[in-house]
Amino acid sequence: AQSVTQPDIHITVSEGASLELRCNYSYGATPYLFWYVQSPGQGLQLLLKYFSGDTLVQGIKGFEAEFKRSQSSFNLRKPSVHWSDAAEYFCAVVGGGSQGNLIFGKGTKLSVKP
Amino acid sequence: KAGVTQTPRYLIKTRGQQVTLSCSPISGHRSVSWYQQTPGQGLQFLFEYFSETQRNKGNFPGRFSGRQFSNSRSEMNVSTLELGDSALYLCASSPRRGSRETQYFGPGTRLLVL
Numbered sequence: 001a002q003s004v005t006q007p008d009i010h011i012t013v014s015e016g017a018s019l020e021l022r023c024n025y026s027y028g029a030t031p032y033l034f035w036y037v038q039s040p041g042q043g044l045q046l047l048l049k050y051f052s053g054d055t056l057v058q059g060i061k062g063f064e065a066e067f068k069r070s071q072s073s074f075n076l077r078k079p080s081v082h083w084s085d086a087a088e089y090f091c092a093v094v095g096g097g098s099q100g101n102l103i104f105g106k107g108t109k110l111s112v113k114p
Numbered sequence: 115k116a117g118v119t120q121t122p123r124y125l126i127k128t129r130g131q132q133v134t135l136s137c138s139p140i141s142g143h144r145s146v147s148w149y150q151q152t153p154g155q156g157l158q159f160l161f162e163y164f165s166e167t168q169r170n171k172g173n174f175p176g177r178f179s180g181r182q183f184s185n186s187r188s189e190m191n192v193s194t195l196e197l198g199d200s201a202l203y204l205c206a207s208s209p210r211r212g213s214r215e216t217q218y219f220g221p222g223t224r225l226l227v228l
Contacts, residue, residue, distance in 0.1 A: 032213050043221040099213070100213050101147060102147075102157075103159070106156045
């Protein structure tokens with residue numbers, strides 16, 4: 001069965017520092033992968049997605065992610081974090097077959113130090 | 115274009131009661147999915163509706179049900195509420211069904227069961 005693991009429950013970075021959030025997936029075929037962000041009391045906002053092609057994907061708010069099939073990873077990166085990036089980040093993979101339901105990781109909470 | 119809207123935003127119920135949550139998808143979107151978010155279990159898929167029919171279902175008891183109307187609006191119902199049903203319920207819409215469709219989330223309905 002498909003699954004997603006986000007190894008880091010909570011990460012704290014200083015404003016202006018670089019960021020990398022880890023995501024590992026388990027899926028037999030080529031996965032469709034997503035990163036969403038959730039601010040307190042809000043729903044989920046799509047940051048970026050990977051379906052196929054170029055393994056480096058650009059998203060909104062200056063985020064990017066790299067798909068590495070050999071490592072079953074889809075890590076999210078940002079070169080310089082802003083205080084407004086503090087939120088919870090979720091990696092997700094689409095369920096198998098023709099179903100489109102998302103399978104989420106447990107999330108990584110990002111705190112930003114001034 | 116207006117985003118996904120969910121009503122009500124907050125709800126307090128007592129054990130044994132039932133509750134109905136509403137979701138209006140983005141205009142033109144025909145697929146609506148529901149997810150439950152709790153601190154312990156994270157984000158879990160409940161079900162998906164398309165063309166007024168349930169197309170996919172997660173691993174939840176029969177107390178959780180839903181429906182979709184001809185205008186693509188959807189409702190979910192939880193009967194005989196239990197304390198463990200306290201959660202943020204998120205609705206997501208996409209233009210069509212399928213693995214390659216991006217899901218856009220609403221702000222959620224926060225349900226507290228006392």
